[in-house]
Amino acid sequence: MSYLPQILFAIALIAGIGYFTRNVKKLIRNIKLGKDIDVSDNTSLRWKNMSMIALGQSKMVKRPIAGILHIIVYLGFVIINIEVLEIIIDGLTGKHRIFSSLGSIYGFLIGTFEILAVLVLITVIIFWLRRNVIKLKRFLSSEMKGWPKSDGNIILYFEVVLMCLFLTMNATDLKFQAMDSGNIISQFIAPWFSNLPESTLHLIERTTWWLHILGILVFLNYLYFSKHLHILLAFPNTYYGKLTPKGQFNNLEAVTKEVKMMMDPNIDPFAAAPEGAEDAVPEKFGASDVQDLSWVNLLNAYTCTECGRCTSECPANQTGKKLSPRKIMMDTRDRLEEVGKNIDANNGEFKDDGKQLLGDYITNEELWACTSCNACVEACPVSIDPLNIIMQMRQYLVMEQSAAPTELNNMMTNIENNGAPWPYNQMDRLNWKNE
Amino acid sequence: MSEQLNVPTMAEYMTQGKQPEVLFWVGCAGSFDDRAKKITKAFVRLLNKANVEFAVLGTEESCTGDPAKRSGNEFLFQMQAVTNIEVLNAYEIKTIVTACPHCFNTIKNEYPGLGGNYNVMHHTQFLKNLLNDGRLTVEGGQFKGKRITFHDPCYLGRANDVYEAPRDLIRKLDAELVEMKSCKSRGLCCGAGGAQMFKEPEKGNKDVNVERTEQALETKPEIIAAGCPFCNTMMTDGVKAKERESDIEVMDIAELIANAQDL
Numbered sequence: 143m144s145y146l147p148q149i150l151f152a153i154a155l156i157a158g159i160g161y162f163t164r165n166v167k168k169l170i171r172n173i174k175l176g177k178d179i180d181v182s183d184n185t186s187l188r189w190k191n192m193s194m195i196a197l198g199q200s201k202m203v204k205r206p207i208a209g210i211l212h213i214i215v216y217l218g219f220v221i222i223n224i225e226v227l228e229i230i231i232d233g234l235t236g237k238h239r240i241f242s243s244l245g246s247i248y249g250f251l252i253g254t255f256e257i258l259a260v261l262v263l264i265t266v267i268i269f270w271l272r273r274n275v276i277k278l279k280r281f282l283s284s285e286m287k288g289w290p291k292s293d294g295n296i297i298l299y300f301e302v303v304l305m306c307l308f309l310t311m312n313a314t315d316l317k318f319q320a321m322d323s324g325n326i327i328s329q330f331i332a333p334w335f336s337n338l339p340e341s342t343l344h345l346i347e348r349t350t351w352w353l354h355i356l357g358i359l360v361f362l363n364y365l366y367f368s369k370h371l372h373i374l375l376a377f378p379n380t381y382y383g384k385l386t387p388k389g390q391f392n393n394l395e396a397v398t399k400e401v402k403m404m405m406d407p408n409i410d411p412f413a414a415a416p417e418g419a420e421d422a423v424p425e426k427f428g429a430s431d432v433q434d435l436s437w438v439n440l441l442n443a444y445t446c447t448e449c450g451r452c453t454s455e456c457p458a459n460q461t462g463k464k465l466s467p468r469k470i471m472m473d474t475r476d477r478l479e480e481v482g483k484n485i486d487a488n489n490g491e492f493k494d495d496g497k498q499l500l501g502d503y504i505t506n507e508e509l510w511a512c513t514s515c516n517a518c519v520e521a522c523p524v525s526i527d528p529l530n531i532i533m534q535m536r537q538y539l540v541m542e543q544s545a546a547p548t549e550l551n552n553m554m555t556n557i558e559n560n561g562a563p564w565p566y567n568q569m570d571r572l573n574w575k576n577e
Numbered sequence: 578m579s580e581q582l583n584v585p586t587m588a589e590y591m592t593q594g595k596q597p598e599v600l601f602w603v604g605c606a607g608s609f610d611d612r613a614k615k616i617t618k619a620f621v622r623l624l625n626k627a628n629v630e631f632a633v634l635g636t637e638e639s640c641t642g643d644p645a646k647r648s649g650n651e652f653l654f655q656m657q658a659v660t661n662i663e664v665l666n667a668y669e670i671k672t673i674v675t676a677c678p679h680c681f682n683t684i685k686n687e688y689p690g691l692g693g694n695y696n697v698m699h700h701t702q703f704l705k706n707l708l709n710d711g712r713l714t715v716e717g718g719q720f721k722g723k724r725i726t727f728h729d730p731c732y733l734g735r736a737n738d739v740y741e742a743p744r745d746l747i748r749k750l751d752a753e754l755v756e757m758k759s760c761k762s763r764g765l766c767c768g769a770g771g772a773q774m775f776k777e778p779e780k781g782n783k784d785v786n787v788e789r790t791e792q793a794l795e796t797k798p799e800i801i802a803a804g805c806p807f808c809n810t811m812m813t814d815g816v817k818a819k820e821r822e823s824d825i826e827v828m829d830i831a832e833l834i835a836n837a838q839d840l
Contacts, residue, residue: 389736390686393658394651398691401655428649457766457789462782511779514647514771515731520762536649550648553775557653561639562605563775571603572635574614575584 151233151355158359165366169444172482176437181382188381191525195380201523205451208272211265215301218262219373222255222308229355239318249323256312256327259305266301273298280450283459285469290448293368300364304357311350314343372447376524379445382438383525388516391533396425428537431498432478435531442526443474452518452528458511465511467518467528473503474531500535509535510547582618583625586635587668597632599703600670602684604677605640606806612813613806619835620676620700626840627713631674637664641683648772655691658683662693676700676831678732678805679770685737699733701743701804701830708749717751718837725752725833726798728789728812729764730805743804743830750837755796765789767811774807790815794825801827 181188194200199216203209228241242248273281273294281294312318313331325332335343365371372379403409429435452467453459459466477499485492500506512532519527539545546554553563561568590597601624606613624631642657661684665673673695675681685697698706707713725747733739740761747754759765768778768785778784790812793801801816803809806829813827828836 387682387686387737389682389732391646393655393687393690397651397655401652401659404656405659427651455763457768457785458779458781460765461768461778461785461788463779465779507779510776511781512771513731513766513768513773513785515766516735517731517763517766520735533647533649536647537651538649540649541652546648546650547776549776550772553772554645554648554650554653557640557642557645557657561657562609563640563644564605564609566609568639569636571608571638572584572586572633574603574608574617575582577614 145236148234148236154356154359155230155233158362162362162366165363168482168486169366169371171485172478173437173440173444175433175478175481176435176440177433179436179438181438184385187385188383191383191385192377192381195383195523195525196376199523204521204523208449211268214258214261214265215269218258218265221258222262224251225255225308226355226358229351233355239315242318242321246323249321252312252318252324253326256309256324259308260327262301263305266298266305270295270298280454283450283453283466283468285466285472286448286450290369290472293370294448296364297368297370300357300361304354304361307350307354307357311347311354314347314350316340316343316347369446369448372445372524375441375445379441380525382441384519384527384530388519391530394427394537396427426538427541428539429531429534430500430538430542432474432481433492434538435474435534439474439527439531439534440478442528442531443471443478445524446471446475446526447524448472449523451521451523452526455517455521457513457515457517463508463511464505465508467532470504470508470528470531471526474499477503500538504535506539506545509539512536582621584621585632587632587637587670588635590632591668595630596669597630599629599631599672599674599698600665600668601631601633602641602673602675602677602680603633603638604675604680604806606810607676608638610806610810612809616676616806616809616829616831619829619840620831622835622840623704623707623713623831626838627707629707629712634664634668641680643679643683644772644775646683646687647770654687658688658691658693662688662691665693665695670695672696672698674698674700674703676804676806676829678730678736679807682732682736699739699742699804701733701746702739704831704834705742705745708746713834715746715749715834716837718839720750720752720800720833720837723750723752723799724755724797725750725800725802726755726757726793726796727760727802727804727830728757728767728793728808729761730803730808731764731766731770733804734764735762743802746830746834747802750833752800752833755798757792757796759792765792767805767808767815769807769811774810784815784818786811786815787818790819794819794821798825800833801825802830802833803827804830 199209199213202212228239231240232238272278309328309331312325312328314335319325319329319332365374426434432440448468450468456465456467481492484495509532514529516529519529556563556565560566587600603617607617639661640657641661642654645657646654673684678699681697681699684693684695704713708715727743727747729740744754765788766785767789793812801812803812809827809829816822816825816827
């Protein structure tokens with residue numbers, strides 16, 4: 143008996159998983175380029191959110207058609223992976239369908255996989271039609287041209303091929319068909335091949351088996367380059383999602399320190415800086431590039447699967463403004479990737495490339511179109527918070543660059559001088575009582 | 578209209594050595610905006626009617642800092658917040674009610690981190706409590722059977738998950754509450770939030786308030802109810818833009834309740 147197939151299989155498996163691991167490490171390194179924030183609180187609520195939102199798909203079904211279709215593909219993906227486990231054990235040991243000794247349970251399992259495979263096929267075709275024939279508005283935005291559009295379709299083609307390979311593999315497996323248990327769909331495909339000689343059938347079965355597992359390994363490695371990373375990152379992302387009320391924006395600690403100092407009558411403004419503080423670089427307020435954002439913001443960016451629910455709910459986008467919350471997330475990821483590649487090319491250190499997230503990717507016009515209404519945050523099925531990034535970039539514009547629109551500067555001057563956004567005297571604040 | 582409104586200030590309470598049961602945070606719009614002042618007065622009439630011992634800060638009140646914060650000016654926000662918190666804490670304020678969801682959100686969620694911990698209520702929540710406690714009664718009056726649609730303010734609804742208090746009050750009027758196709762957690766913004774109220778909108782093909790008003794008009798309402806002075810302005814402008822101001826009114830929930838009792 144030749145061990146060649148087993149050796150080849152092991153090589154393919156190691157190469158596939160190895161390259162994937164390499165990219166996951168890169169992914170983690172890139173996410174860690176973000177500022178550290180403490181999200182270690184309230185673990186029980188975090189686990190609950192993860193199980194409800196990611197595992198339980200609770201927010202997906204807010205849009206019932208897309209939601210139910212997605213659940214089919216999601217279940218198909220998760221459950222059919224049991225089959226992948228068998229393929230891996232078979233491939234390494236040289237056995238054939240090692241779990242078939244389970245008898246009727248095995249038949250039940252494979253039967254379920256076959257039904258799911260057909261459901262996934264149908265669903266994926268509907269998804270393709272939604273993207274390419276029905277042309278749903280949210281898949282046609284300007285940020286969805288080029289790679290993002292192809293990426294969406296490539297994944298669908300991948301799934302069609304994988305499902306067809308799986309069903310053909312079962313249909314041409316004579317031993318499996320002879321068991322007559324679990325071939326609930328493939329028994330109807332088997333007759334298409336019935337006039338082929340046994341050796342050809344075996345060849346087809348082996349080919350589809352190999353293509354199936356190689357396809358899965360390629361798919362696994364495609365993830366890192368694709369919006370499809372959400373199948374993994376949705377879990378940590380929903381775990382680290384915001385727990386406070388949506389309207390609560392965090393208070394910048396660096397600012398609090400300075401404000402407290404300004405308000406404290408006992409502090410000597412001419413006092414010498416404490417030992418060692420002379421050279422300290424003052425903290426930058428807000429964000430102009432990905433390194434200024436938090437690592438949760440960056441995890442958000444990698445998790446985004448560009449479904450566009452945020453953008454379709456955005457009041458600014460609905461009324462023709464440039465802002466698209468989805469684009470904010472895509473830009474953040476694109477810039478982060480660029481920074482990551484820069485680091486790879488420069489022996490682990492970032493070399494200034496004269497670019498940044500603000501201006502080169504996200505424009506002021508987009509940022510100033512936001513009404514901070516939280517519709518995008520509410521809409522996201524995987525707890526992404528585009529508003530948080532928008533607000534940090536506004537902070538940079540206002541506090542580091544004094545680049546607010548004139549009307550807003552007037553408003554802020556009014557607040558500063560007379561405690562209201564309009565030019566009214568604070569002493570007139572109770573005049574309404576007698577009017 | 579000369580009317581006798583009883584509006585004591587915290588300073589007056591202080592001199593009498595008394596503490597009110599609640600502080601009414603009027604807010605900048607409620608103090609200075611002509612339309613919003615009517616909401617303020619309607620709410621005060623209800624407080625007077627229910628014999629609520631309330632006080633306002635009057636000239637000691639200052640902007641919460643919300644528009645500054647949402648514009649990105651964290652410095653100005655925190656300066657405002659710390660100053661306000663000093664005043665509120667000096668008066669030992671425990672409970673605050675406000676008719677502005679932006680003030681509500683900021684004081685409730687963003688002040689605690691800076692040393693200001695209060696029980697903060699939106700006026701619709703407060704009014705609902707008054708009704709539940711039997712301190713205030715509501716009859717449908719002129720609104721009985723009228724079609725009323727409620728526009729969810731973002732900073733009350735999505736931001737703080739308060740959806741039912743305003744709706745319960747509308748139902749109490751025996752009015753027909755009709756929902757827009759996007760309401761509650763999916764309610765469309767009026768376009769004023771995030772400091773947009775104070776600037777021209779960015780370039781687009783439509784104003785957000787017109788889009789939202791069109792959604793409201795689809796329900797064929799006689800009244801568009803709001804719970805925020807800024808939403809009120811935006812929706813009023815939207816109704817004007819659609820030339821429907823002759824047959825559709827934009828009213829705050831407090832005005833509905835007060836008018837129903839001819840207050």
